[in-house]
Amino acid sequence: MTPDRHAIRPATFARLPRTYRDLHIMHSTVDAFGRAHWLLTERPPESRREKPYDAVVVTVEDGRPYETYLSSVAASFPSFDALPDGGFVVAEPRSRAHEEHVQVFDALGRLSWTFRVGDGIEYLLTDEAGDLWVGYFDEGVYGDDELSWPGLRRWSHTGEPLWTYRPVDGASEISDCYALNVSGRSAWACAYTHFPVLEIRPDQGVKSHANKVRGVKGLAVHDRRVALFGGYGNDHDRLVIGELTDTGVTAVTEGRLVRPDGTRLGRRRLVCRGPRIYVQEEPFTGWEVLDISLQPDRSMAH
Structure with a gap:
């Protein structure tokens, strides 16, 4: 039996204003600059063959909302993020080889x-x-589209391939990109099957840190501290705080990431940026945040 763990509570970060809550939330994210975004439509597309639709992105920055209207969005079940110039990128996660399934919109x-x-x-x-970091799940990695086979790639916002993951010492091929953290110009990833923590810096290549924590779905990094979130079964809300060494991760404390009221998390989305893990639960109208750069070691364990 898994022993009881210390509860670790995130803080409230951003809320979708009530004015927009009669719209359908297609997706939501937090960008590289800490702005929260919701992609909204009047009605959800019924299928992949639905004609392009109009949408509105509601952005909340420092508590203030503003809108950007997008015309002719094609993705039925989109992923999306913001670009530094005020534009947005929207993509359909599943696609056929002939489909240009990524759309870039200007400001x-x-x-x-x-x-x-x-x-x-x-x-x-x-x-x-404004570069795009794309992590792929197993059906893409082992599918027919060779663009997905590496498991993790970086693209320009115009679709130019900039970087492709290749196995390094201590890390084999990526079978499924379980967790991805993008901050500044760098990225961190944790991938199936052995879940090494991959440190990816454009000017230094890839460095692998051996890791014994399995099923990691989110990670945050600050200096030499790392937080590994998630796991299989009853460990879905596990949070392990560790220290990065040159070759591995040394676990220091273990707890559970819970809701701000202390109850256990349900179905959620994650966005990881540097020292922050952003968490969003159904109905996906709000974001909470855990920032490990603001937490002393002892407070992470209580």
Whole structure:
């Protein structure tokens, strides 16, 4: 039996204003600059063959909301993120080889670019320069689209391939990108099957840190501290705080990430940015945040 664990509570971060809560939430994210975004429509598309639809992105920055209207959105079940120039990228996670399933919109909501990045998108996160980091799940990695086979790639916002993961010492091929953190121009990832913590810096390549925590779905990093969130079965809300060494992760404390009221988390979305893990539960109208840079070691364990 798993012993009781210390409860670790996130803080309230952003809320979708009530004015918009009669609209349908297609997706929501937190970008590289700490702005929360909701992609909203009047009615959800009924299928992949639905004609393009109009949508509105509601952005909450420092508690203040503003709108960006997008025309001719094609994705039925979109992933999306914001670009530093005020534009947005929207993608359909599943696609066929002939489909340009990624759309880039400018700051006025006009369609600027379409291209493809491969099938089986698990994560689509932009960095502060506007590049797209895409992590793929197993059906993409082992599917027919060779763009997805590496498991993790970086693309320009115009669809140019910029970087492709290749196995390094201590880390084999990616079978499924379970967790992805994008901050600044760098990324961190944790992938099936052995879940090494991958440190990816454009100017330094990839460094692997051996890790014994399995099923990690989110991670945060600050200096040499790392937080690993998630796991299988009853460990779905596990939070392990550890220290990064040159070659591995040394676990220090273990707890559960809970709701601000102390009850256990249910179905949720995660976005990981540097030292922060953003958590959003159904009905997906709000974001909570755990920032490990603000938490002394002892407070993380109580």
